Amino acid sequence: MKSKKPSVIRSIIVHSVLIILAFMCLFFFYILIVNATRSHADLQKGFSALPGKEFLTNLNKVANDGTFPMFRGILNSLIVSGASAAICTYFSSLTAYGLYAYDFKLKKIAFTFIMAILVMPTQVTAMGFLRLITKMGMYDSLLPLIIPSIASPAVFYFMFSYLQSSLPLSLVEAARIDGSGEFRTFNQIVLPIMKPAIAVQAIFTFVGSWNNYFVPALVIQSKDKMTVPILIATLRGADYMNFDSAKIYMMIMVAIVPIIIIYLLLSKYIIAGVTLGGVKE
Secondary structure: OOOOHHHHHHHHHHHHHHHHHHHHHHHHHHHHHHHHOOOHHHHHHOOOOOOOOOHHHHHHHHHOOOOOOHHHHHHHHHHHHHHHHHHHHHHHHHHHHHHHHOOOOOHHHHHHHHHHHHOOOHHHHHHHHHHHHHHOOOOOOOHHHHHHHHOOHHHHHHHHHHHHHHOOHHHHHHHHHOOOOHHHHHHHHHHHHOHHHHHHHHHHHHHHHHHOOHHHHHHOOOHHHOOHHHHHHHHHOOOHHHOOHHHHHHHHHHHHHHHHHHHHHHHHHHHHOOOOOOOOO
16 A cells, blocks of 8 residues: 555645745735724834724724715725726627637637737826827716726636637527527526626726726826725825824725625635536537
């Protein structure tokens, strides 16, 4: 019989590495929560692993600061991130389905063009984008933060790859033979099959939009339309004499709560839907 010692040692090493990585990931969240419970004076004294007693005080300072619309900023971020995640995942799935299920002459060219856009950084087109939305009358509004999410090459490629592995074309052909229209086939047959992929990309898109600072800083001027990253930046850029680091930690902690909630709501679809739509031919 082969010795079980190598497998036991390997298991111990793997679990040790996983424990260390989990600790490194969660430690910073713990420190953030601890710092949100301490006062500005306590934070200036240095690091502490023990929570303070100023949690409600810091929350009250942030919530009732007339110059800092915290709840309005969270609402703006929820609107932008939620709408961006919805339209990004739907239209990216629709585009991926169109290129996967249909054969036409420019199919390869269209796919290559979309992939070419993927390598183009946002900063390169920033000035042109700013001029365009200004001419369209959308400057200082939330629309420029939502509408561009319709075109997402990265999400498209993920959806396209998922369709290649999960959607047999025979299922689409059977739906067509039964008289189902194309949009009905997509909405009632393809989308349920793609639910795991949509859940994954919805989380990534929501988090990416929630944490986006560059574009909102470029197009938003009014304080009542600012998103959470912009508001946090305004706190950090405040006058040094009036600077309160405890408020910043509290705002960051409040800002990550919606992200955690969204992940908890959608993560079950990632696990439970792994075999969803697995149709055998």
